[in-house]
Amino acid sequence: MSDKPIYITPAGYRRMREEYEALFAVERPKLVETISWAAGNGDRSENGDYIYGRKRLREIDRRIGWLSKRMAKATVVDPARQPDRSRAFFGATVTLADENDEERIVTLVGEDEADAHAGRVSWNSPIARAVRGAAVGDVRTVRLPAGEKEFEVVAIDYPEG
Known part of the structure; x- marks a missing residue:
């Protein structure tokens, strides 16, 4: 390792x-x-x-x-203790909207707990790398196997501590 x-x-x-x-x-x-x-x-x-x-x-x-x-x-890393809740960091649940206003909700988690079907994506995945540090209203480009796609950050939520 x-x-x-x-x-x-x-x-x-x-x-x-x-x-x-x-x-x-x-x-x-x-x-x-x-x-x-x-x-x-x-x-x-x-x-x-x-x-x-x-x-x-x-x-x-x-x-x-x-x-x-x-x-x-x-x-x-306990996401409930994140001091800056205005940006997407580890443990954040991020609501994204694409060009067609279709929403996608992802939670940025560790590699060992990622489950794409449940909406938990590794914080090192392409979509997570693109939205890390983003604030609500930011538009980010994600490189996917099907090509580049733009997403707007609609909401950022953290669990309550």
Whole structure:
């Protein structure tokens, strides 16, 4: 992983921590128990429980390692504490209008919590980079795969603290 900061909202960090704890404290111990039981059944070469269990255990251990590294490097930024609420920064929910007055609402979040279908876009995505620092009324050009598109910032909201 690079040395650039990993920004994340408190809710995103909480979800990451919950996944880590579920894997480490619940799923992994159950799997180790199943693998031990399957290993005691004799021939391991044709033992589906043992083979699948070992494969799944490697997947879980890889995910636990990845999550622990991300959490260690994460910088939790609470958007409710943003002092300048007149501009779009990390954690802001921004309402944009295109040339056809079609509105699009996006929330600028960390890379690990982005979900385009839910309107949460990575703060490093093209649309987020274009609107970062923008104020209501600003027009920004976004480079999309289909070409450039202009958006006007209609509203900026932050969660209440």
